[in-house]
Amino acid sequence: MRELNYSEIVAAVRDMAMRAAYDLEPDILEALLAARDRETALLSKNILEMLLVNADTASRDRIPLCQDTGIAVLFVELGQDVRIIGSLEEAIQEGIASGYEAGYLRKSVCDPLTRINTKTNTPAVIHLRVVAGDRLTMSLLPKGCGSENMSGLAMLPPSAGRSGVVQYVVDRVVAAGSNPCPPVVVGVGVGGTFEKAALLAKEALLRPLGTAHPRADAAALEEEILIAINARGQGVQGFGGNNTALAVHVELFPSHIASLPVAVNIQCHAHRYKKIVL
Amino acid sequence: MSMLRSRPSFGENLQELQLPLAESVLATLKAGDLVSLTGTLYTGRDQTHRRLCELLDSGLPLPVDLSGQLLYYVGPTPARPGQVIGAAGPTTSYRMDVYTPRLLAIGLKATLGKGARSREVRDSMLSNGAVYLATIGGAGALLSKCIKSCEIVAFADAGAEALFRMAVEGFPAVVINDLAGQDYYEMVAIK
Numbered sequence: 001m002r003e004l005n006y007s008e009i010v011a012a013v014r015d016m017a018m019r020a021a022y023d024l025e026p027d028i029l030e031a032l033l034a035a036r037d038r039e040t041a042l043l044s045k046n047i048l049e050m051l052l053v054n055a056d057t058a059s060r061d062r063i064p065l066c067q068d069t070g071i072a073v074l075f076v077e078l079g080q081d082v083r084i085i086g087s088l089e090e091a092i093q094e095g096i097a098s099g100y101e102a103g104y105l106r107k108s109v110c111d112p113l114t115r116i117n118t119k120t121n122t123p124a125v126i127h128l129r130v131v132a133g134d135r136l137t138m139s140l141l142p143k144g145c146g147s148e149n150m151s152g153l154a155m156l157p158p159s160a161g162r163s164g165v166v167q168y169v170v171d172r173v174v175a176a177g178s179n180p181c182p183p184v185v186v187g188v189g190v191g192g193t194f195e196k197a198a199l200l201a202k203e204a205l206l207r208p209l210g211t212a213h214p215r216a217d218a219a220a221l222e223e224e225i226l227i228a229i230n231a232r233g234q235g236v237q238g239f240g241g242n243n244t245a246l247a248v249h250v251e252l253f254p255s256h257i258a259s260l261p262v263a264v265n266i267q268c269h270a271h272r273y274k275k276i277v278l
Numbered sequence: 279m280s281m282l283r284s285r286p287s288f289g290e291n292l293q294e295l296q297l298p299l300a301e302s303v304l305a306t307l308k309a310g311d312l313v314s315l316t317g318t319l320y321t322g323r324d325q326t327h328r329r330l331c332e333l334l335d336s337g338l339p340l341p342v343d344l345s346g347q348l349l350y351y352v353g354p355t356p357a358r359p360g361q362v363i364g365a366a367g368p369t370t371s372y373r374m375d376v377y378t379p380r381l382l383a384i385g386l387k388a389t390l391g392k393g394a395r396s397r398e399v400r401d402s403m404l405s406n407g408a409v410y411l412a413t414i415g416g417a418g419a420l421l422s423k424c425i426k427s428c429e430i431v432a433f434a435d436a437g438a439e440a441l442f443r444m445a446v447e448g449f450p451a452v453v454i455n456d457l458a459g460q461d462y463y464e465m466v467a468i469k
Contacts, residue, residue, distance in 0.1 A: 144416075
């Protein structure tokens with residue numbers, strides 16, 4: 001048994017929360033640069049340039065990329081040979097609260113009915129899986145809700161097939177218009193059950209941009225959806241051009257013979273995530 | 279980031295506008311115009327709007343006279359010591375749609391956010407002579423540099439959802455809905 005201390009986990013989560021808010025990962029920066037270089041609509045090209053300057057400003061001045069520093073979503077893989085000294089759940093929540101306070105990040109979490117702010121940006125949403133090994137892997141996705149609100153899920157009949165999946169996803173992104181801050185990253189979950197499809201769509205956002213699904217037919221589906229979305233010409237911020245989406249990531253899971261669940265989780269261009277292995 | 283060109287420009291033909299917008303200026307704005315805003319504006323998002331409308335429901339005075347003013351939909355991050363404000367980009371406007379006609383009816387002349395407005399809001403803007411502008415979603419760090427002062431006017435307990443008064447300088451925006459009833463997002467979609 002390998003032991004991990006409560007305080008180590010708090011410190012790691014706190015650090016990730018702050019870095020996520022200020023520093024875009026290289027893959028999203030590269031995607032924005034490539035989009036700028038191929039953009040033909042002048043206003044959209046200028047805005048892509050401003051988004052790159054925004055990223056530079058945020059990183060240099062330690063000011064959040066976006067004022068919506070999100071609700072914290074964590075995917076946690078706990079090795080079954082790790083023993084946590086203290087509560088893992090509490091350590092993660094303390095790390096989020098501490099990072100949002102120390103990093104001058106916005107606390108955006110409130111009671112769903114009373115709308116009273118919890119003032120700590122907790123609770124974070126935690127998805128825990130127990131895996132083989134003696135490591136603790138945590139991926140943090142602080143999710144802004146301009147994009148989250150544009151997400152959707154459909155329980156399609158199996159007869160809808162592949163083309164039904166493409167149509168649902170494209171329609172969802174087109175209907176979202178400029179609301180989710182395009183250029184967007186589109187996470188798609190196909191299969192499983194109602195909740196599994198939604199979870200797959202969110203996990204799909206964690207895959208590095210520029211990497212296709214390992215299964216050839218799924219990779220082709222990603223490509224087809226991306227082309228169809230960008231052909232609609234809504235573009236950056238809804239101001240036209242061919243960069244409505246930077247990437248489409250599809251994740252698959254076997255489904256019931258009666259069912260074809262499809263979930264779409266939309267992510268804005270301020271695609272913030274961090275990962276750490278302890 | 280050496281791959282950047284020098285200074286980003288929002289566009290050529292940028293119109294410099296003074297806030298609050300004069301009625302004569304409102305009439306000249308056309309959907310798709312690129313503008314640069316300088317002057318004073320007020321802010322509000324979900325809870326701010328709910329509270330303003332509750333005051334109107336109760337027949338109580340609003341904490342500020344919004345007549346002729348521009349309302350920016352933003353909930354900034356906290357300022358670091360010595361800074362004016364934290365990140366301060368636009369939030370999505372449609373969530374304010376349910377409240378907006380009431381504020382337009384009492385004289386609000388412009389709103390600033392991101393994303394399309396409802397048919398009801400567009401009709402209300404037309405009948406009240408108001409415009410809607412969008413700025414760059416997700417550029418909160420960059421836009422914060424255009425904000426020169428920020429003070430709380432009301433609802434301090436609401437945190438980022440308080441009503442702030444801001445002085446802005448060279449704040450970039452695109453005219454989405456003009457007084458002729460045009461909508462720039464629709465114009466782009468039809469192209």
